[in-house]
Amino acid sequence: xxxxxxxxxxxxxxxxxxxxxxxxxxxxxxxxxxxxxxxxxxxxxxxxxxxxxxxxxxxxxxxxxxxxxxxxxxxxxxxxxxxxxxxxxxxxxxxxxxxxxxxxxxxxxxxxxxxxxxxxxxxxxxxx
Amino acid sequence: xxxxxxxxxxxxxxxxxxxxxxxxxxxxxxxxxxxxxxxxxxxxxxxxxxxxxxxxxxxxxxxxxxxxxxxxxxxxxxxxxxxxxxxxxxxxxxxxxxxxxxxxxxxxxxxxxxxxxxxxxxxxxxxxxxxxxxxxxxxxxxxxxxxxxxxxxxxxxxxxxxxxxxxxxxxxxxxxxxxxxxxxxxxxxxxxxxxxxxxxxxxxxx
Numbered sequence: 001x002x003x004x005x006x007x008x009x010x011x012x013x014x015x016x017x018x019x020x021x022x023x024x025x026x027x028x029x030x031x032x033x034x035x036x037x038x039x040x041x042x043x044x045x046x047x048x049x050x051x052x053x054x055x056x057x058x059x060x061x062x063x064x065x066x067x068x069x070x071x072x073x074x075x076x077x078x079x080x081x082x083x084x085x086x087x088x089x090x091x092x093x094x095x096x097x098x099x100x101x102x103x104x105x106x107x108x109x110x111x112x113x114x115x116x117x118x119x120x121x122x123x124x125x126x127x128x
Numbered sequence: 129x130x131x132x133x134x135x136x137x138x139x140x141x142x143x144x145x146x147x148x149x150x151x152x153x154x155x156x157x158x159x160x161x162x163x164x165x166x167x168x169x170x171x172x173x174x175x176x177x178x179x180x181x182x183x184x185x186x187x188x189x190x191x192x193x194x195x196x197x198x199x200x201x202x203x204x205x206x207x208x209x210x211x212x213x214x215x216x217x218x219x220x221x222x223x224x225x226x227x228x229x230x231x232x233x234x235x236x237x238x239x240x241x242x243x244x245x246x247x248x249x250x251x252x253x254x255x256x257x258x259x260x261x262x263x264x265x266x267x268x269x270x271x272x273x274x275x276x277x278x279x280x281x282x283x284x285x286x287x288x289x290x291x292x293x294x295x296x297x298x299x300x301x302x303x304x305x306x307x308x309x310x311x312x313x314x315x316x317x318x319x320x321x322x323x324x325x326x327x328x329x330x331x332x333x334x
Binding site for chain 1: 220223224230231252256257259260261262263264267308311312313314315321323324327330331
């Protein structure tokens with residue numbers, strides 16, 4: 001299944017540098033319509049007012065964590081099917097299990113490389 | 129020879145406020161000394177142990193006082209956290225400068241032959257990947273700052289307990305973390321961390 005790279009992608013991270021890195025990596029794989037949010041609440045507001053084909057979110061943010069954002073997304077009738085990739089330094093088993101139980105589409109542990117990001121996006125959007 | 133017990137007790141009774149711990153220790157020590165002739169060798173040995181314990185506690189109090197907890201709280205910990213914050217700020221600044229240069233290189237890549245452009249693009253990708261260290265560093269430093277603040281609170285509590293008059297102060301129970309907070313572990317040291325392939329296997333097991 002061909003991936004529509006013109007889709008809107010929302011990237012969520014409280015580290016602006018990380019947003020910039022992910023945006024640039026996405027640009028390299030031809031995703032040019034990228035919006036940014038710096039915490040879960042900001043992301044949720046953007047998701048509810050726009051149309052996004054993919055969310056790539058950090059976990060460790062305040063006041064709303066990436067996991068809480070994922071739970072909100074999955075509980076929202078309009079957003080529940082949006083592919084959601086968690087990109088985080090949280091690498092404990094219980095984190096991965098909690099994310100999976102909350103309905104994460106895939107999980108990338110930081111630090112990651114461009115190939116991993118590309119592979120996971122293709123995997124998630126290929127199954128979307 | 130110390131002050132007689134009767135005199136010590138009179139002094140204690142004459143005080144307006146609570147009797148301080150040193151005074152109580154002195155009275156007990158004097159009583160034990162006067163009792164030693166009436167006790168068995170086991171009891172005498174036990175009493176000497178108790179007395180030694182009292183001396184140890186007294187020495188510990190002095191050592192803790194010498195820590196100058198106010199300095200730790202007001203000077204050392206804020207200094208350390210400020211330094212750590214400065215590290216995060218400087219590495220973020222440096223990382224952004226590197227990223228800005230990379231973005232220029234990517235623009236230049238569009239103006240050079242395809243082979244050179246591909247090489248430039250690969251190099252820039254590797255720089256982007258490497259720059260994500262700044263995020264990990266920031267999270268690790270945040271954990272260190274939280275640890276420093278915990279140490280500060282514990283030291284202050286110990287000093288308060290040992291320095292308190294009229295008995296020890298019970299340690300307050302640590303606040304219970306919410307289920308969400310319990311999952312905020314931050315970056316793990318390489319020896320404890322799962323790598324991407326471990327996570328892929330775990331996800332695939334569902």
